[in-house]
Amino acid sequence: MTSLDRALLARLMAAMAAGDRAALFPFIDEFGNRLAGMVRAVLRSLHRIDVARSEHDFVYLLQSAALVIFDRSKAWDPTGALPWTWAERAIRAEVVNWLGHPSLELIDNDLGLQNDAGCAVQADVDFDRLAIEHPLVRLLVEAVRTVASPRDVEVHFQFQAQKSMGDPSPAHTVADMCDLSPANVRQINARVRRRLSELAASNPTFTALSTVAWVEVCRRRTSSIHLSPRPVRHATRVDYKLCRKHLELSRTTATRPM
Amino acid sequence: MPETPGAVTDDCYKTNVTTLTERIAIRLAADGAEHPVAAAVAIALRGIGRQERNQFAESLAIAPADLHALEAGTVPLAALPKTLWALVHETDLEPVVLVNLDRRLRGD
Numbered sequence: 572m573t574s575l576d577r578a579l580l581a582r583l584m585a586a587m588a589a590g591d592r593a594a595l596f597p598f599i600d601e602f603g604n605r606l607a608g609m610v611r612a613v614l615r616s617l618h619r620i621d622v623a624r625s626e627h628d629f630v631y632l633l634q635s636a637a638l639v640i641f642d643r644s645k646a647w648d649p650t651g652a653l654p655w656t657w658a659e660r661a662i663r664a665e666v667v668n669w670l671g672h673p674s675l676e677l678i679d680n681d682l683g684l685q686n687d688a689g690c691a692v693q694a695d696v697d698f699d700r701l702a703i704e705h706p707l708v709r710l711l712v713e714a715v716r717t718v719a720s721p722r723d724v725e726v727h728f729q730f731q732a733q734k735s736m737g738d739p740s741p742a743h744t745v746a747d748m749c750d751l752s753p754a755n756v757r758q759i760n761a762r763v764r765r766r767l768s769e770l771a772a773s774n775p776t777f778t779a780l781s782t783v784a785w786v787e788v789c790r791r792r793t794s795s796i797h798l799s800p801r802p803v804r805h806a807t808r809v810d811y812k813l814c815r816k817h818l819e820l821s822r823t824t825a826t827r828p829m
Numbered sequence: 830m831p832e833t834p835g836a837v838t839d840d841c842y843k844t845n846v847t848t849l850t851e852r853i854a855i856r857l858a859a860d861g862a863e864h865p866v867a868a869a870v871a872i873a874l875r876g877i878g879r880q881e882r883n884q885f886a887e888s889l890a891i892a893p894a895d896l897h898a899l900e901a902g903t904v905p906l907a908a909l910p911k912t913l914w915a916l917v918h919e920t921d922l923e924p925v926v927l928v929n930l931d932r933r934l935r936g937d
Contacts, residue, residue: 593851596846603842630845634852668933703873 575653576601584654587644590651599637602655606636609655615667622670632669636662707779714777716765719759725749726756727763846873847923858934863900867909871899874916887905889913892922906931 586594702709733741742753854869
């Protein structure tokens with residue numbers, strides 16, 4: 572590569588700064604090899620050196636680099652860096668703009684799988700369906716419907732489902748779903764749990780619920796003010812993460828004889 | 830060895846002048862030039878010949894003001910001086926491509 576003719580470069584840059592587009596032709600003739608090196612380096616840094624192998628595309632990008640320099644030529648300082656080094660970021664942006672964003676073909680089946688993965692706002696746990704297969708869930712659903720209004724039933728189950736699926740702020744999620752404030756949701760949930768605890772303690776039909784984790788925790792919290800004749804040694808946890816996937820009830824501890 | 834567009838040599842880079850002329854024409858059209866392709870052709874021929882405006886006008890045997898009008902895009906492609914068309918055929922510019930672009934930019 573021959574040495575750079577700084578005087579010629581300064582003259583051509585001055586012509587471009589004056590708006591003379593004709594200077595682009597000798598500019599590329601004389602300094603195109605330098606521009607090519609810059610464009611190639613940008614493509615390499617973007618892992619798209621394959622583009623340089625297409626003569627048509629590479630010529631286009633090199634001309635784009637020259638046009639980028641033309642557009643900025645008024646601001647170039649002849650005593651500073653070489654134009655293609657000085658305009659490197661702008662040239663890179665031009666190349667990136669031409670390449671476009673990486674993309675993958677959208678496949679409907681993949682989209683379906685992603686939706687199944689559970690990023691939807693509303694928990695899709697169907698308690699009625701679970702109740703058909705699992706007696707304890709059936710008892711729980713019946714108990715909740717006994718002690719709470721239809722709206723509170725919905726809020727309570729959604730809250731518990733969101734919580735069991737790892738939602739960091741279930742009250743906010745359910746509040747958005749049900750057009751309530753998060754504080755309301757927490758109050759409704761606490762009220763239903765308290766009533767469930769009372770029901771489990773007072774009605775033999777629902778005694779088994781005293782071993783369900785969320786009822787049991789509430790019972791312990793309220794034990795000082797509510798009668799609870801039997802201390803609960805083991806809690807049965809209704810794991811809705813597993814329920815959601817396999818519709819199975821997961822018992823983390825051995826079931827205590829009723 | 831014949832030089833091909835885009836070939837890098839030790840001392841010069843021979844680009845596709847037709848593509849560059851088209852891109853200049855498109856920019857001129859965006860700037861509102863009435864006949865951007867004719868203007869781009871005049872600019873390209875002067876650039877390829879590495880001539881100043883007065884020198885180029887003299888070589889074409891036209892007045893500098895006429896060359897200025899040409900490069901400003903006020904003259905249609907069909908009305909370009911014959912001396913300019915003669916230069917087109919001496920370079921790598923592809924007239925058919927440029928005429929086609931002119932038609933497209935005029936919406937024909």
